[in-house]
Amino acid sequence: MQFLRRQLPVIIAFVVGLSMWVLFYVPTQKSLELQDGFTLWVRIIVGFAAVLGVLSVVNHHYNKIKAKRPGYAFSFITLGAFLLMALSGFIKAPLPGFAAGNNKPDSLHFWLYNNMMLPMQATMFSILAFFIASAAFRAFRARSMEATVLLVAACVTMLGRVPLGELMKLGDPIFLGGPAPIDFPWWSSWLLNVPNSAAQRGILLGVYLSQIAVAIRIIFGIERTYMGGGD
Amino acid sequence: MGETLGIWIAAGLTLMMFSFIYRDNVLFKIGEHLYLGLSVGYFINVQYWNTFYPEVFSRIVYDHNYVVIVPAVLGFFLLLRLVPSLSWLSRWSFAFYIGGFAGLAVPFVLNGLLLPQLTSTLVPFQPATSAAANLANINQVIILVAVFSVLIFFFFSLEHKKLVGSVSKVGLFFLMLGFGAAFGTTVMARVSLLVGRFQFLIEDWLMGRIFRAG
Numbered sequence: 001m002q003f004l005r006r007q008l009p010v011i012i013a014f015v016v017g018l019s020m021w022v023l024f025y026v027p028t029q030k031s032l033e034l035q036d037g038f039t040l041w042v043r044i045i046v047g048f049a050a051v052l053g054v055l056s057v058v059n060h061h062y063n064k065i066k067a068k069r070p071g072y073a074f075s076f077i078t079l080g081a082f083l084l085m086a087l088s089g090f091i092k093a094p095l096p097g098f099a100a101g102n103n104k105p106d107s108l109h110f111w112l113y114n115n116m117m118l119p120m121q122a123t124m125f126s127i128l129a130f131f132i133a134s135a136a137f138r139a140f141r142a143r144s145m146e147a148t149v150l151l152v153a154a155c156v157t158m159l160g161r162v163p164l165g166e167l168m169k170l171g172d173p174i175f176l177g178g179p180a181p182i183d184f185p186w187w188s189s190w191l192l193n194v195p196n197s198a199a200q201r202g203i204l205l206g207v208y209l210s211q212i213a214v215a216i217r218i219i220f221g222i223e224r225t226y227m228g229g230g231d
Numbered sequence: 232m233g234e235t236l237g238i239w240i241a242a243g244l245t246l247m248m249f250s251f252i253y254r255d256n257v258l259f260k261i262g263e264h265l266y267l268g269l270s271v272g273y274f275i276n277v278q279y280w281n282t283f284y285p286e287v288f289s290r291i292v293y294d295h296n297y298v299v300i301v302p303a304v305l306g307f308f309l310l311l312r313l314v315p316s317l318s319w320l321s322r323w324s325f326a327f328y329i330g331g332f333a334g335l336a337v338p339f340v341l342n343g344l345l346l347p348q349l350t351s352t353l354v355p356f357q358p359a360t361s362a363a364a365n366l367a368n369i370n371q372v373i374i375l376v377a378v379f380s381v382l383i384f385f386f387f388s389l390e391h392k393k394l395v396g397s398v399s400k401v402g403l404f405f406l407m408l409g410f411g412a413a414f415g416t417t418v419m420a421r422v423s424l425l426v427g428r429f430q431f432l433i434e435d436w437l438m439g440r441i442f443r444a445g
Contacts, residue, residue: 009322013330020334035335040286041302042328047282048306054275055313057267074260078268085272090279102276109276115237116244117273119431120266123248126428129421130252136414146407153411154418161419178366190370191412198374199409201348202381202402208345215333215340226329227322 010221017219058082085112153191160188235440242436245428352378377405 020038023031061075088109094100098108136154141147159165165184173179179186217223247262287303290296305327308320356371357364383395384402391399 005319005322009326012323012326013333015330016327017330017334020331021337024335024338038331038335040299041305042331043282044286044299044302045306045309045324045328047278047286048303048309048324050274050278052309052312054271055310057271059313071260074264077261077264078271081265081268082272083268085269086275087272089272089276102280111237112269113273115241117266117269119241119245119428120248120262121270122424123245123428124266126421126424127249127252129418129425132414132418132421136418146403149404149407150411150414153408154415157412157415158419161415175362175365178362188412188415191408192416194370194373195377195405195408196412197409198352198377199381199405200413201352201374202378202385202405205345205348205378205382206385208340208348211340212337212345215336218329218333219337226325228318 006227009227010224013226014219014221017215021219085109085117088112153195156184157188157191160184160186160191238435238440242432245432249428376401381405 016038020035023034058079061078064075065072065079088095088107089102092101095108098111099106101107102109104110139147139150159168165188168182168184169180170182171180174181179190214223218226244262244265247258248266250256251259287299290299305324308324310321311317312321352374354371356368359365359368380398380402382402384399384406386395386399389395
C-alpha cells in the first residue's frame with residue numbers, strides 16, 4: 001500500500017517527465033503525436049482540477065450557511081449566482097425573454113455575462129487605480145535614491161501616455177536623431193524598451209534557470225511537494 | 232427587456248462596486264459575492280463546453296475513442312482530494328501532469344525562453360553609419376550593463392561588498408527604473424479601465440437612459 005501511495009507517484013512523474021523531455025528531441029511523427037496526446041490528456045485532467053476548485057468554493061459556502069457563520073447570508077448570493085450562471089449555460093431550451101442556447105448574444109447566459117459579470121469585473125479592477133494612487137503616495141516620497149528613481153520613471157512613463165504629456169515637448173535634440181530633453185512619449189517608450197526590458201531580462205534569466213532546476217528535481221523525485229502531506 | 236434593464240443593472244452593480252472607495256460596506260459585499268458566484272458559474276461552463284464536451288463526451292460517445300477514459304479517471308482521482316481516506320489517489324494525477332510538464336519545461340524553457348533572451352541580449356553592434364545606428368548601439372551597451380548588473384544583484388554566492396557591491400547597486404538602479412516603468416503602465420491600465428466605467432455611467436446610463444428618458 002505504501003508503494004501505491006508514496007512510490008508509484010514518483011515513478012509516474014519520472015517516467016512521464018523523462019519521456020516528454022526525450023520526445024522533444026526526437027523529430028518523428030510518432031513523437032509529435034505522443035506530445036499532442038499528452039497535451040490532450042493534461043487538458044482533461046486540468047478540467048477536473050477546475051471542477052475541484054469549483055467544488056471547494058461551493059463546499060466552503062455550503063458549510064458557512066450550515067454552521068451559520070458570520071456573514072452567511074452573503075453565501076446564499078454566491079450559491080444563487082453560481083447556480084443561475086451555471087444552469088443558464090447548460091440549459092439549451094429557450095427561457096422567457098431570452099433566446100435559446102447558451103452561445104447566442106441574446107441568451108440569458110450572455111446577458112448575465114455582459115450586464116453583470118463584465119461590469120463588476122471591470123469596476124473591481126478599476127478601483128485599484130485609487131488604491132495604487134494612495135499606495136504610491138506613501139511609497140513614492142523621495143526618501144532615498146532608489147525611491148526617487150522609481151518615482152521619476154513612473155511619472156515619465158505615465159506622462160508619456162497621456163495627451164498632456166505629448167504636448168509637453170521642450171528643447172532641441174540632445175544629439176542628431178535623438179530625443180529632446182523633455183519629450184515624454186519618447187522617454188516613456190525608451191524607459192519601457194531599454195532599461196525596463198533589460199531589468200526584466202535579468203530577472204527572467206534567473207526565473208528560467210530556476211524553472212529548469214525545479215523541473216529536473218521533480219523528474220528525479222527530489223522535489224515531491226506536489227504529493228501533499230500525510231501518508 | 233434585454234438592453235435597458237441590462238444597462239440599469241450594470242450601472243447599479245458598478246456603483247455598488249465603487250462604494251468600496253468610501254469603505255467596506257454591505258453593498259460592496261453583495262456585489263463581491265455576486266461576482267464570485269457568477270464567475271465560478273461561468274468558469275464551469277467554459278470548462279464543460281471547451282474541454283469535457285468536445286474532448287471527453289464527444290470522443291467517447293460519437294468517436295468511440297475509449298482511450299480518453301484514462302485521463303478522465305485520472306481527473307476524477309483529483310476530485311477524491313475532498314475524500315480524506317482516498318485523497319492519496321490524487322497523487323497519481325498530480326504526478327502525471329506535473330511530471331509531464333516538468334519534462335516538457337526543460338527543453339521548452341531552454342530553447343524557447345532562456346536562449347532567445349540571451350541571444351537578444353548579446354547582439355553585435357551596428358556599423359556607426361547613421362544616428363539611428365548610434366542610438367541602437369548606445370541602447371545595446373545600456374542593456375548589456377543592466378542585464379549583467381541585475382544578475383549580479385540577485386547573485387548571493389558572493390558578498391555584496393567592494394566591486395560586487397558597486398555593480399549590484401547599478402543593478403538596483405536599473406531594477407528601480409524597470410519597476411517604475413512597470414508601475415506607470417499598470418496605473419495607466421487601471422486608469423483606462425476607470426475611464427471606461429465612467430464613460431459607461433455617463434454616456435450609456437445617465438445620458439442614454441435617464442436624461443433621454445426624462
